[in-house]
Amino acid sequence: MARYGLRTLAVVYLLFLLVLPVILIIWRTFAGGLAPFAEALTSPSALHAFQVTVVVAGWAVVANTVFGIGVSLLLTRHSFPGKRLLNAFIDLPMAVSPVVVGLALILVYGRFAPVGGLLESWGFQVIFSTPGMVIATVFVSMPLVVRALVPVLEELGDEQEQAAHTLGASRLQSFLRITLPGIRWALGYGVVLCLARSLGEYGAVAVVSGRLVDQTQTLTLFVEERFQNFDQPAAFAAATALALVAVLTLLLTKLLRPKD
Amino acid sequence: MTTDTARRPLSPPRTPGGEGRPRPRFSTGTATGLGVAVLYLSLIVLIPLAVVVWRSLDQGPGFFWRAVTTPDAWAALTLTVVASAIVALINLVMGTIIAWVLVRDRFPGKAVVDTIIDLPFALPTIVAGLVLLALYGPESPLGVNLAYTRAGVVLALLFVTLPFVIRTVQPVLLELDADVEQAAASLGASPFQIFRRIILPNLVPAMLSGTALAFTRAIAEFGSTVLISGNLPFKTQVAAVNLFSQIESDNTTGAAAISTVLLAVALAALLLLDLLQRWGNRRG
Amino acid sequence: MAIEVRDVTKSFGTTPVLRDVSVDVESGSLTALLGPSGGGKSTLLRVIAGLERPDIGTVHISGVDATRLSPQRRDVGFVFQHYAAFKHLTVFRNVAFGLEIRKRPKDEIRERVMELLELVHLEKLADRYPSQLSGGQRQRMALARALAVEPKVLLLDEPFGALDAQVRKELRTWLRRLHDEVHVTTVFVTHDQEEAIEVADTIVVLADGEVKQVGSPAEVYDHPVDPFVMRFLGPVTEIGGDLVRPHDIEISASPLDGGTPATIARVVRLGFEVRVEVEVDGQDGREAWVQVTRELADRLGLAPGDTVTLRPTPGARRLALSAV
Ligand SMILES: Nc1ncnc2c1ncn2[C@@H]1O[C@H](COP(=O)(O)OP(=O)(O)OP(=O)(O)O)[C@@H](O)[C@H]1O
Ligand SMILES: [Mg+2]
Numbered sequence: 001m002a003r004y005g006l007r008t009l010a011v012v013y014l015l016f017l018l019v020l021p022v023i024l025i026i027w028r029t030f031a032g033g034l035a036p037f038a039e040a041l042t043s044p045s046a047l048h049a050f051q052v053t054v055v056v057a058g059w060a061v062v063a064n065t066v067f068g069i070g071v072s073l074l075l076t077r078h079s080f081p082g083k084r085l086l087n088a089f090i091d092l093p094m095a096v097s098p099v100v101v102g103l104a105l106i107l108v109y110g111r112f113a114p115v116g117g118l119l120e121s122w123g124f125q126v127i128f129s130t131p132g133m134v135i136a137t138v139f140v141s142m143p144l145v146v147r148a149l150v151p152v153l154e155e156l157g158d159e160q161e162q163a164a165h166t167l168g169a170s171r172l173q174s175f176l177r178i179t180l181p182g183i184r185w186a187l188g189y190g191v192v193l194c195l196a197r198s199l200g201e202y203g204a205v206a207v208v209s210g211r212l213v214d215q216t217q218t219l220t221l222f223v224e225e226r227f228q229n230f231d232q233p234a235a236f237a238a239a240t241a242l243a244l245v246a247v248l249t250l251l252l253t254k255l256l257r258p259k260d
Numbered sequence: 261m262t263t264d265t266a267r268r269p270l271s272p273p274r275t276p277g278g279e280g281r282p283r284p285r286f287s288t289g290t291a292t293g294l295g296v297a298v299l300y301l302s303l304i305v306l307i308p309l310a311v312v313v314w315r316s317l318d319q320g321p322g323f324f325w326r327a328v329t330t331p332d333a334w335a336a337l338t339l340t341v342v343a344s345a346i347v348a349l350i351n352l353v354m355g356t357i358i359a360w361v362l363v364r365d366r367f368p369g370k371a372v373v374d375t376i377i378d379l380p381f382a383l384p385t386i387v388a389g390l391v392l393l394a395l396y397g398p399e400s401p402l403g404v405n406l407a408y409t410r411a412g413v414v415l416a417l418l419f420v421t422l423p424f425v426i427r428t429v430q431p432v433l434l435e436l437d438a439d440v441e442q443a444a445a446s447l448g449a450s451p452f453q454i455f456r457r458i459i460l461p462n463l464v465p466a467m468l469s470g471t472a473l474a475f476t477r478a479i480a481e482f483g484s485t486v487l488i489s490g491n492l493p494f495k496t497q498v499a500a501v502n503l504f505s506q507i508e509s510d511n512t513t514g515a516a517a518i519s520t521v522l523l524a525v526a527l528a529a530l531l532l533l534d535l536l537q538r539w540g541n542r543r544g
Numbered sequence: 545m546a547i548e549v550r551d552v553t554k555s556f557g558t559t560p561v562l563r564d565v566s567v568d569v570e571s572g573s574l575t576a577l578l579g580p581s582g583g584g585k586s587t588l589l590r591v592i593a594g595l596e597r598p599d600i601g602t603v604h605i606s607g608v609d610a611t612r613l614s615p616q617r618r619d620v621g622f623v624f625q626h627y628a629a630f631k632h633l634t635v636f637r638n639v640a641f642g643l644e645i646r647k648r649p650k651d652e653i654r655e656r657v658m659e660l661l662e663l664v665h666l667e668k669l670a671d672r673y674p675s676q677l678s679g680g681q682r683q684r685m686a687l688a689r690a691l692a693v694e695p696k697v698l699l700l701d702e703p704f705g706a707l708d709a710q711v712r713k714e715l716r717t718w719l720r721r722l723h724d725e726v727h728v729t730t731v732f733v734t735h736d737q738e739e740a741i742e743v744a745d746t747i748v749v750l751a752d753g754e755v756k757q758v759g760s761p762a763e764v765y766d767h768p769v770d771p772f773v774m775r776f777l778g779p780v781t782e783i784g785g786d787l788v789r790p791h792d793i794e795i796s797a798s799p800l801d802g803g804t805p806a807t808i809a810r811v812v813r814l815g816f817e818v819r820v821e822v823e824v825d826g827q828d829g830r831e832a833w834v835q836v837t838r839e840l841a842d843r844l845g846l847a848p849g850d851t852v853t854l855r856p857t858p859g860a861r862r863l864a865l866s867a868v
Pocket of ligand 1: 556579581582583586588
């Protein structure tokens with residue numbers, strides 16, 4: 001009896017908090033058929049937002065993948081003083097509010113900040129432009145690849161790499177031929193998580209982008225701006241598109257997740 | 261082959277750490293990698309955060325205190341802390357129940373339920389807010405309108421923090437040995453006694469760390485609350501939203517002060533989490 | 545000399561693991577590094593391979609100072625205790641790895657790998673993955689992989705440690721034969737004295753990070769330099785203040801010149817051997833034992849309670865305990 005009670009409670013809670021809201025918005029988006037959905041997403045603003053999103057998320061994923069692989073190798077294959085501290089710093093972005101991230105970047109890279117001013121005098125604008133949005137996105141999604149790789153690298157051990165070295169492989173060769181194939185699933189998992197987080201980032205990007213329509217507007221910013229301007233169909237369509245991407249990542253991570 | 265017993269007396273006496281090649285503490289490869297990583301981390305994370313803290317304090321503690329205690333900032337901070345605490349508590353209970361159901365119960369569609377638990381992690385926060393507004397907004401098909409209310413804020417925070425407790429409790433529950441429970445049952449314990457005396461003590465560390473994670477996330481949350489809270493100062497404005505409007509109005513010092521408070525709360529929660537995890541490891 | 549290790553000292557943190565170790569390995573020999581667990585055997589082997597750097601001291605391989613060479617450039621074959629099989633590569637690709645790194649032509653690789661797989665009797669399993677092999681097969685694959693690059697020396701860390709007793713015995717004889725065939729200078733680590741004696745032509749006894757003794761199996765067995773080595777290499781017992789091998793003791797019902805009187809406590813028959821456990825007078829209850837043939841035990845009619853005399857045989861190696 002208690003079992004059915006708990007089950008009902010859990011299912012009802014999830015239904016009303018999670019499932020019904022998502023289904024409702026998808027239903028509302030497609031209530032008028034596919035045409036309005038397609039139309040809302042192919043407006044020039046929407047297409048531009050889509051393009052900005054892909055560029056920003058793409059760079060952020062590349063940066064975090066390279067950094068993620070490097071740092072996880074550092075954490076699992078090297079010993080150095082201060083390892084615990086580095087480990088803690090990697091997780092720091094998880095605890096920081098996206099808006100604080102935005103403010104922090106403005107205070108360093110903004111036009112009126114020393115570093116930002118200097119960069120701007122060289123013709124390199126960070127804040128209110130793509131580099132700032134990339135940095136903000138990199139910040140918020142920093143730990144994901146590292147956290148996906150570290151346990152797998154630990155589990156893998158370094159014996160295979162040492163064996164490769166004794167067989168004449170250089171560090172790079174042993175990384176490419178031995179380590180990388182060993183971590184490919186975990187890497188895929190981390191990259192997908194990182195991509196999802198990057199595509200969906202809102203707060204930090206909202207601050208550093210200046211929310212300039214048709215210039216620095218990403219899809220998430222587009223959703224908010226359309227909604228505030230009472231253009232519900234466009235907001236819902238973009239939200240649904242993002243939700244579908246989220247569901248897709250969910251399924252992908254399910255496939256890639258290291259099984260034990 | 262010989263062991264050079266004959267040579268050994270001739271070799272000079274060695275003082276520990278004396279002669280021989282001096283060994284670096286770590287190799288040049290490690291040093292280079294570490295240097296690049298620290299530089300990258302500094303440029304993107306550490307220096308910007310340090311500047312925020314510095315900016316909040318550089319006009320003295322009095323200024324900091326006044327910035328944090330302006331009526332609207334103070335209201336936003338207290339709302340955030342109170343709402344996050346409520347959300348953490350609900351998560352503690354509901355998260356544990358859901359984890360329990362996912363591990364111990366069996367029903368058709370369980371795998372699907374298990375998969376969608378992670379949806380809040382994958383869904384952009386602004387979309388989460390919009391989605392909730394669709395069901396619990398002015399056009400609610402259920403006739404429940406939580407838009408621009410504190411209940412709406414709590415709802416949004418519940419949505420984005422849903423997975424934390426579930427995903428920390430679930431693995432622990434999976435690893436609990438059924439024989440321990442069977443042993444307890446064979447000793448005459450009732451199901452409730454088994455839960456209370458055998459299962460719960462094992463789960464507590466995971467439940468608390470999940471709750472701490474959820475609390476940290478709730479404190480920092482921005483995107484999901486933007487639309488549903490309506491951003492009403494003194495009523496539904498959470499700290500991150502208040503911070504956002506201060507940045508928009510170029511009040512950077514005030515914004516830095518609120519940021520510092522948010523950072524401090526998050527760090528305190530993380531420290532607590534670390535302690536909880538060590539406690540859990542010791543018991544496990 | 546194929547390998548010359550000179551005055552090597554190595555510590556992990558503050559714990560010294562190798563202390564002033566010097567070892568020479570002759571070309572073409574099959575050498576065992578024998579010692580108790582934690583004695584530093586693996587560390588010494590890894591220092592030779594370049595997987596660890598010594599704090600002090602040098603390593604020469606084939607006359608070349610290799611101390612600062614990376615493992616990549618040392619031309620050593622290393623077989624890990626747990627094989628370190630490349631899990632994502634087939635048996636063939638595992639063995640071919642070193643040759644592919646050296647960018648040998650495809651045909652040559654194919655030929656050489658198949659030749660090696662035949663040598664280790666794995667030619668039929670070339671397309672399998674390591675997870676589809678038994679422990680012994682994985683071990684042989686690892687060996688073939690190490691041999692593929694024609695290393696100057698072959699280093700094996702507890703090559704049979706993870707295998708069950710039966711397979712172990714088979715592979716031991718096989719390794720001996722393989723070495724006779726391939727003739728590559730080989731050093732293998734073991735903590736099993738029987739394995740060392742059976743397979744190696746030279747034994748290096750390593751304990752507490754120090755070389756205790758070096759010699760042929762017969763030398764270290766029959767002429768151990770100290771009680772530790774004597775105990776480690778075979779059974780010992782104590783009579784009259786000396787350590788003696790239990791099969792080097794004469795037992796007699798009548799008094800013997802220079803013998804030690806004792807009382808039989810138990811007679812245990814282990815097939816062909818008989819283990820006679822005795823209380824030696826004046827040894828405060830510390831038991832000794834003597835190993836005799838069944839024939840002798842029967843002839844003497846040994847039974848518990850009998851009084852006998854014990855005396856080391858004339859050629860027996862004895863070590864005075866008091867001297868140490
Ligand atoms: N990487 C390391 N870091 C710290 N200590 C180590 C490391 N490798 C080995 N040691 C220590 O050095 C000592 C010798 O280790 P080693 O592996 O050489 O022993 P061994 O003779 O091979 O023992 P076994 O037969 O158990 O394999 C041990 O006390 C071990 O704990
Ligand atoms: Mg070892």
